[in-house]
Amino acid sequence: MTNAVRKPLATETAPSRRARFDPANVGFAVAILVLVVFASVATDTFLTARNIVSISRQIVTNGFLSLGMLVVVLTGGIDLSVGSILAFAGLLATGLQQQMPFPAAILIALLIGLAVGLLNGFIIAQFRLQPFIVTLATMGSLRGLLYVYSATPKYPIDPLFRSLLGGGFIGPLPVPALLLLLAAPVVWFYLNHTTSGRAVYAIGVNQEAVRLAGIDVHRHLLAAYGISGLLAALAGVLLASRLGIAQPSVGIGYELDAIAAVVIGGGILGGGGGTVAGVAGGVLALAMVDNVLNLFNVESYYQQFLKGLIILVAVLARRKKD
Amino acid sequence: MAALSVNNVSKTYDGNPALRNVSFTVDSGRVLAVCGENGAGKSTLIKILSGAVQPEAGEIALAGKPVAIRDPRNAIELGIRTVYQELSLLPHISVAENILLGKMPHRRLNWWVDWPRAYVVAADELAGFGFDRIDVRALVSELSVSEQQVVEIAKALAGQPKILILDEPTSILSARETGILFGKVRKLTAAGIIVIYISHRLEEIFEISDEVIVLKDGVNVLAAKTENLTRDALIHAMVGRSLAAIYPTRIARPRATLLECRSLCRAGVFKDVNFSVRAGEIVGMFGLVGSGRTDVARALFGATPATSGQILVSGAPVAVTRPADAIANGIAFVTEDRKRDGLALDLSVLDNGGLASMDRVSRRGVLNRKLQHKIVEAKLDALAVRPRGVSRAVRQLSGGNQQKVVLAKWLLLDHTRIFIFDEPTRGVDIATKVEIYRMMADLVSAESAVLLISSEMPEAIGMSDRLLIMRSGRIVAALERSELSMERVFALAVGVEIDRMTA
Numbered sequence: 001m002t003n004a005v006r007k008p009l010a011t012e013t014a015p016s017r018r019a020r021f022d023p024a025n026v027g028f029a030v031a032i033l034v035l036v037v038f039a040s041v042a043t044d045t046f047l048t049a050r051n052i053v054s055i056s057r058q059i060v061t062n063g064f065l066s067l068g069m070l071v072v073v074l075t076g077g078i079d080l081s082v083g084s085i086l087a088f089a090g091l092l093a094t095g096l097q098q099q100m101p102f103p104a105a106i107l108i109a110l111l112i113g114l115a116v117g118l119l120n121g122f123i124i125a126q127f128r129l130q131p132f133i134v135t136l137a138t139m140g141s142l143r144g145l146l147y148v149y150s151a152t153p154k155y156p157i158d159p160l161f162r163s164l165l166g167g168g169f170i171g172p173l174p175v176p177a178l179l180l181l182l183a184a185p186v187v188w189f190y191l192n193h194t195t196s197g198r199a200v201y202a203i204g205v206n207q208e209a210v211r212l213a214g215i216d217v218h219r220h221l222l223a224a225y226g227i228s229g230l231l232a233a234l235a236g237v238l239l240a241s242r243l244g245i246a247q248p249s250v251g252i253g254y255e256l257d258a259i260a261a262v263v264i265g266g267g268i269l270g271g272g273g274g275t276v277a278g279v280a281g282g283v284l285a286l287a288m289v290d291n292v293l294n295l296f297n298v299e300s301y302y303q304q305f306l307k308g309l310i311i312l313v314a315v316l317a318r319r320k321k322d
Numbered sequence: 323m324a325a326l327s328v329n330n331v332s333k334t335y336d337g338n339p340a341l342r343n344v345s346f347t348v349d350s351g352r353v354l355a356v357c358g359e360n361g362a363g364k365s366t367l368i369k370i371l372s373g374a375v376q377p378e379a380g381e382i383a384l385a386g387k388p389v390a391i392r393d394p395r396n397a398i399e400l401g402i403r404t405v406y407q408e409l410s411l412l413p414h415i416s417v418a419e420n421i422l423l424g425k426m427p428h429r430r431l432n433w434w435v436d437w438p439r440a441y442v443v444a445a446d447e448l449a450g451f452g453f454d455r456i457d458v459r460a461l462v463s464e465l466s467v468s469e470q471q472v473v474e475i476a477k478a479l480a481g482q483p484k485i486l487i488l489d490e491p492t493s494i495l496s497a498r499e500t501g502i503l504f505g506k507v508r509k510l511t512a513a514g515i516i517v518i519y520i521s522h523r524l525e526e527i528f529e530i531s532d533e534v535i536v537l538k539d540g541v542n543v544l545a546a547k548t549e550n551l552t553r554d555a556l557i558h559a560m561v562g563r564s565l566a567a568i569y570p571t572r573i574a575r576p577r578a579t580l581l582e583c584r585s586l587c588r589a590g591v592f593k594d595v596n597f598s599v600r601a602g603e604i605v606g607m608f609g610l611v612g613s614g615r616t617d618v619a620r621a622l623f624g625a626t627p628a629t630s631g632q633i634l635v636s637g638a639p640v641a642v643t644r645p646a647d648a649i650a651n652g653i654a655f656v657t658e659d660r661k662r663d664g665l666a667l668d669l670s671v672l673d674n675g676g677l678a679s680m681d682r683v684s685r686r687g688v689l690n691r692k693l694q695h696k697i698v699e700a701k702l703d704a705l706a707v708r709p710r711g712v713s714r715a716v717r718q719l720s721g722g723n724q725q726k727v728v729l730a731k732w733l734l735l736d737h738t739r740i741f742i743f744d745e746p747t748r749g750v751d752i753a754t755k756v757e758i759y760r761m762m763a764d765l766v767s768a769e770s771a772v773l774l775i776s777s778e779m780p781e782a783i784g785m786s787d788r789l790l791i792m793r794s795g796r797i798v799a800a801l802e803r804s805e806l807s808m809e810r811v812f813a814l815a816v817g818v819e820i821d822r823m824t825a
Contacts, residue, residue, distance in 0.1 A: 194687050195680040202677060205666035212625055212663050213678040213731065214649035272668045 024317040025266065025281070032285055039292045046295060049172075056177040057242065058287040061086070063180045063280075064235035065258035066265075067187045068117075068228030070279045073262050074191070075224045076204040076271030077131035081120060082232040082258060083251035084142035089113045089233035090240030090250060091150055094157050102161040110233045116142065117229020121222035139255070143248075150248040157244065166242025176238040183231065188276040190227070196220050204271020260307065261286055264314040285310065324386075325350040326485060326516055331380030333366050340366040341377070344542045346535050350514045353507060355521065355531035355548070357560055359751035363540040364520050368487055371518070372404040373397035384484075401484030405475050405491055407749065413463035418444035420462055421477045447476045453502075467659065468495050468611040475503070479510075486510060487518045490749060492526060496611035496777055498816060504530050522751060524553055525780070536560055560752065568756055569784035570763040574803070576600035576787070579637065580771040581653070581740045583622065586631035591617045592795035595631070599740065599771040604762060606786030607775045609815055614795040615775050616658055619742050622773075623655040624648045625663075635740070649678065651740075654732030656725070658744040658775075664728045665716050672698050672712035675727050679734035701730040705761070722754025729761060741765055744775045759785060779808055793817050 039046040065082045072079040089109040096105035116138060123134050168175035191197040199220040202210045211217050240246040263269065264285055265278030289310065293303045324347035333341045341363045348354045358364050369375045371382070373391040381388050384400060391397050397404070411420045418440050419426065427439040444458040453472050462470060471491065478486060488507075492500045507517050507530055519531055527534060527548070534551060536544035536559040544559040582598035592614035599605045609615040621628040624642040633642050635651045642648050648655070657663035665674050675698040676683070683694040699712050705726045707719070716727055725746060732738050743762065747755045762772050762785065776782040782789055783806045791799045791814045799814045 193689050193691060195684045195689055196687060198673060198677075198680060198689065202666045202669055202673060205668045206662075208663050209666050210677065212623070212645050212655060212657060214646040215677070215680075216646065 027317060028281055028285060032288060035288050035292060039295065043295050053174055055287055055291050056174055058290060059283055060176040060180050061235045061239055062257050062261055063283045064183065064231045065254055066261040066279045066283050067183060068231035069258040069262050070267060070274050071200060071224045072228045073267050073269060074200050074204045074271060074274050075221055078135065079225060079228045080135040080255045081138035081142060082228060083254035084139045085113050085116050085229050085232040086236035086251040086254060087146055087248060088142055089236035090246035091146060091248065093237045094240050094246045097157050102158045106237050109237050110230060113233020114226050114230040117226040118222055121225030125218040125221040146248040161241050162244050166238055184276055184280060196223050200224055257286065260311050263311060266318060324348060327383045329381045331370060331377045333370060333377045339540050341540045346545055348516050350516060351511045352532045353511055353517045353519055353530055355519045355527040355534045357527060357534060358537035359560060359753055362537040364537055368404060368489055371402060371487060398481060403478040403481050403483035404487040405478045405489060407489045411462045411470055411474055414461060416459055417456060417462055417473050418458040420473060421447055421480050447480050466611065468499060471495060483515065485516045489520045492521060492523065498610055524556060570760050572763050574603055574787040576603040582634040584632040586621060586628050588617060588621055589629045595797055597790055597797060599773050601769045601771050602766050603787050604766055604772040604774055604785055606782045606789040607773060607792060608782040608789055608811060609792030613792040615792045616744055619744050619775050622742060623653060652737045653740045654738045656728050656743045656746055660724055660728060665724060667717040668715055670713050671716050671727055674716045675702060675730045678731045697734060701734055705730055721750040722757060725750060725758060739770045741770055742773045745777065747781060779811060783811065791815050
């Protein structure tokens with residue numbers, strides 16, 4: 001059984017860091033770089049401050065969603081409800097401002113996002129249901145609730161809510177981008193340097209071995225889906241504060257972009273692979289492609305087509321060769 | 323002219339030779355045993371014969387006619403069927419469909435599956451094997467590992483092969499099932515089929531094979547008729563050491579009782595199980611597959627808890643309803659199926675080795691990775707895990723070294739004093755077996771208690787200070803070391819079924 005997989009081990013390459021040396025990653029880095037150089041030379045608009053801020057905005061929403069998705073995918077699961085959570089949190093953060101100051105509204109929106117995530121995790125762990133189905137159900141029912149809630153009339157929101165968060169800058173950086181730059185290392189730290197994070201990796205590879213090592217699998221699944229829900233809610237709040245309005249139809253299909261970013265970055269659906277660095281690359285690649293095509297006025301249908309191709313190429317490039 | 327001849331076959335992986343100029347011939351109706359330690363090239367040879375990989379040089383001929391075995395499908399067309407050690411069954415479909423995969427019986431319209439007939443045909447295949455108690459409508463995932471093995475073999479035989487390759491088929495079969503398998507092998511060879519048999523178990527090689535080849539470092543170092551071989555000569559060819567050194571000699575010095583169970587019961591699986599294990603003692607538990615031995619172990623560890631009865635650790639009753647309870651009470655479980663229950667194969671040696679002891683190297687949930695790295699590495703060095711280095715995926719290690727990683731995982735919990743080994747040497751080579759036995763001996767000499775569950779009788783007898791024998795969910799006997807003999811243990815384990823065995 002084992003001699004079958006015995007391969008020469010002369011080189012001390014570290015599998016835990018394997019993703020970094022994966023030729024596919026180098027390929028993607030080069031591709032992004034080529035795209036940047038090409039866009040800077042071919043257009044006058046690409047390297048403008050305005051365009052870079054615009055790219056950063058595109059990155060923020062998918063960035064938060066993808067970080068959460070990564071954690072869930074590492075457990076061997078998937079979270080389809082992030083788009084609905086995002087919309088719900090945005091709606092709460094704006095709508096609740098009629099009853100309370102906006103920081104309290106934000107807090108409640110985030111807590112609700114966390115709660116929905118924890119509920120996902122609880123149902124999946126407790127009843128041993130498939131994450132796909134459970135989060136599909138959450139996605140649907142939450143979207144329904146959204147329309148119910150948004151049927152009540154809207155009032156103006158606190159201007160500070162817009163200027164501090166979505167419209168705010170610290171130095172040259174938009175506030176949402178800054179928050180994402182803070183969140184990514186936190187998730188990285190969680191995954192690599194906490195007992196829960198290591199358990200998350202191991203659960204995705206062999207849940208039974210983790211259980212038999214005396215580790216509480218339920219708790220860590222709860223944590224994973226909770227993190228995803230919380231990050232989705234944060235993305236929703238930031239998006240609502242940038243747009244100044246929350247619409248019940250926002251976020252439809254966002255879960256697919258997040259899954260795409262995770263997969264492009266080397267994540268393996270079903271568990272066993274994926275890094276924060278990879279996800280960052282995936283999010284960046286998707287946003288760049290969108291932006292460059294926009295600058296060239298390519299119709300959005302072609303954009304979708306191209307994104308699909310990119311996902312396919314990414315998965316093909318990382319296919320295990322044996 | 324030989325029915326199968328292999329001439330000067332060579333294969334290298336990434337520049338490392340796995341097989342070098344291997345040649346042998348087999349006549350129709352003969353059983354060829356292929357022996358060698360892990361990494362000797364047995365798997366590569368099987369893969370070449372079954373079309374999974376292509377040799378770089380050399381020639382394979384069937385009945386004198388050279389053939390190129392392009393891929394597994396081609397091998398099957400040529401009449402070569404392989405039963406791999408790693409089960410290739412589809413867990414979520416029925417036993418019948420697995421056996422008949424690709425050749426389901428159909429009605430006149432060839433897309434309309436004839437399910438009633440499929441069940442009958444599949445049941446016939448199993449019955450021909452003496453396994454009519456496996457339900458062909460059951461899903462494979464509902465079967466035990468040994469039943470799955472039987473289905474796997476039935477599936478290969480359903481293809482009516484000319485050459486049947488069995489890769490360690492008995493490593494998960496009980497003595498009774500092995501007996502039935504051998505009966506079947508003899509029938510096949512009587513019908514002119516060649517059986518290529520790979521096993522670590524020397525007793526079996528002498529019992530079933532006509533000819534033996536031994537591979538060492540990819541070279542065919544010995545080819546002989548089995549009748550002209552002695553055990554010592556065979557072992558010597560394989561490992562360059564002799565038989566006497568396999569089981570470490572120890573003098574049991576039992577101290578205080580560490581683990582005890584009273585009237586332990588799991589409804590429908592085992593009942594009224596009473597025994598104790600003392601510090602400094604190896605207690606063996608022997609029984610056929612399905613006798614409940616693994617279930618008792620899983621209950622002691624809380625993996626599938628007992629429904630009634632009492633577990634005592636160092637004399638105090640403890641509640642064990644989940645693995646964490648057992649671990650907190652100093653119980654470790656080295657599982658039967660390393661790949662399924664013991665290891666996360668794609669994770670690093672570090673993550674696997676440190677999995678159970680993360681609390682020891684963390685504060686408020688934050689890991690000290692440096693410290694973890696240090697203690698895991700030190701423990702692996704103490705166990706002489708090869709190759710060194712904790713960052714490679716545990717999948718890349720040999721079976722014996724994987725087992726050491728599992729052991730290191732538990733040894734890193736300082737308070738662990740009760741070790742339950744469930745079939746620890748399944749599928750590992752002799753040199754590694756010796757090491758695992760030595761590890762057990764070291765554990766008990768360091769005042770730990772070992773419960774060894776084994777279906778390999780020489781191992782159970784060779785290692786146990788006391789041997790519990792289970793049959794049909796009960797402990798039917800507890801024998802002291804001086805009372806142990808093959809015949810006695812076997813008779814107790816088989817019970818009323820002894821007549822069927824000798825028939």
